[in-house]
Amino acid sequence: KQEVTQIPAALSVPEGENLVLNCSFTDSAIYNLQWFRQDPGKGLTSLLLIQSSQREQTSGRLNASLDKSSGRSTLYIAASQPGDSATYLCAVAGNAGGTSYGKLTFGQGTILTVHP
Amino acid sequence: DTGVSQDPRHKITKRGQNVTFRCDPISEHNRLYWYRQTLGQGPEFLTYFQNEAQLEKSRLLSDRFSAERPKGSFSTLEIQRTEQGDSAMYLCASSLARRGPTYNEQFFGPGTRLTVL
Numbered sequence: 001k002q003e004v005t006q007i008p009a010a011l012s013v014p015e016g017e018n019l020v021l022n023c024s025f026t027d028s029a030i031y032n033l034q035w036f037r038q039d040p041g042k043g044l045t046s047l048l049l050i051q052s053s054q055r056e057q058t059s060g061r062l063n064a065s066l067d068k069s070s071g072r073s074t075l076y077i078a079a080s081q082p083g084d085s086a087t088y089l090c091a092v093a094g095n096a097g098g099t100s101y102g103k104l105t106f107g108q109g110t111i112l113t114v115h116p
Numbered sequence: 117d118t119g120v121s122q123d124p125r126h127k128i129t130k131r132g133q134n135v136t137f138r139c140d141p142i143s144e145h146n147r148l149y150w151y152r153q154t155l156g157q158g159p160e161f162l163t164y165f166q167n168e169a170q171l172e173k174s175r176l177l178s179d180r181f182s183a184e185r186p187k188g189s190f191s192t193l194e195i196q197r198t199e200q201g202d203s204a205m206y207l208c209a210s211s212l213a214r215r216g217p218t219y220n221e222q223f224f225g226p227g228t229r230l231t232v233l
Contacts, residue, residue, distance in 0.1 A: 004158070034222065043120075043207060044159070044224040051219065089158055093220065102147060102211060102220040103172065106158030 002027045006090055006107035013080055013114055021075040021110045023090030028068050031093040031102065035064050035075050038087045038109070047088075048075070080114045087111050118142075120225035122208050128231045129198055136194045137228045141210030148191050149222065150183060152176065153205040162206075165191060166213070198232045205229050 003026045013019055023033075032051045036044040048057045048064040050073070056065040063076040073090060091104035121140045129135050141148050146167050151159035162181070164172045167188035177183075180198075185191040195202055209222040 032220065036224070041229070043122075043226040044209075046221060046223060049218060049221040091158070102213070102222065103149060103161045103164055104151075104159070104209075104222060105161070108156070108158050 002030075002092060002094055002105045004090060004092060004105050004107040006088075006110050008110060009108070010111040011113070013112075015080060015082060015114055015116050017080050017114075018076070018078050019080055019112075021077070021088050021090075021112070023073040023075070023107055025071045025073075025092050025105075027094065028071050029094065030068060033064075033066055033073050033090065033092050034104065035062075035073075036089040036091065038089060040087075044089065077112075080112075082114050082116055084114050085112055120208055120210050120223055122206075122225040122228050124228060125226060126229045126231075128233065130233050131200060132197055134194065134196045135198060135230065136192055137206055137208075137230075139191045139193070139208030139210075139225060141190070141208070142212075142223060145210035145212045145223075146188070147211045147213050147220065148185055149209045149211075150191070150193050151207040151209065153207055153227070154203075159207055162193075195230075198230075200232045203230055203232045 007022045035047045050066040061078040087109040089109045091106045093102045123138045148165045150162040153159040165185040180196045183193045205227045207227045208225045211220045211222045
């Protein structure tokens with residue numbers, strides 16, 4: 001059974017700092033990995049999608065890397081801003097038996113607070 | 117592209133009542149997923165549709181839960197005889213299973229917050 005762990009559980013940083021969020025998963029047979037942002041009481045916003053054949057993806061100040069063999073992904077946020085404050089969730093889509101319907105297994109999230 | 121929509125956004129019901137939620141996916145998306153999220157946890161998979169076929173159900177989905185996606189468009193999730201343990205955020209997501217760099221990227225709706233009294 002796939003398990004996804006995110007470290008740290010919470011992070012508080014001053015504005016302008018660069019930061020790294022970590023995600024690890026137990027089964028390396030994944031199809032892809034997604035990073036999401038969730039504001040309190042809201043749905044999830046997709047930030048980055050990395051297919052299993054890729055090593056990293058970039059979008060603006062965000063960069064996500066994937067090391068499938070070691071079961072790890074990192075989300076790097078450059079020059080953090082107060083508006084980045086949210087919960088960040090990592091999720092993997094399994095590839096059991098060579099097929100994937102794409103259902104996601106989520107970590108518990110990292111609660112990020114960026115203070116001015 | 118108006119995104120994934122869900123209705124209602126909030127539902128308060130008494131224990132034992134039936135409730136039904138609706139999800140409208142992004143129009144060309146052929147896959148639709150339901151997840152459940154409790155406070156402080158990541159979402160958990162409930163069930164999945166490819167077009168109108170329900171292809172997988174989680175063990176979390178007891179016999180009191182049923183989902184449909186008639187004609188492969190919108191989907192409904194019904195909970196019969198609600199229990200206090202059903203209180204959660206119910207999230208719907210859709211994706212397009214078409215080869216390419218964004219294969220099966222999932223987009224989520226705003227969720228339906230269910231409170232069972």
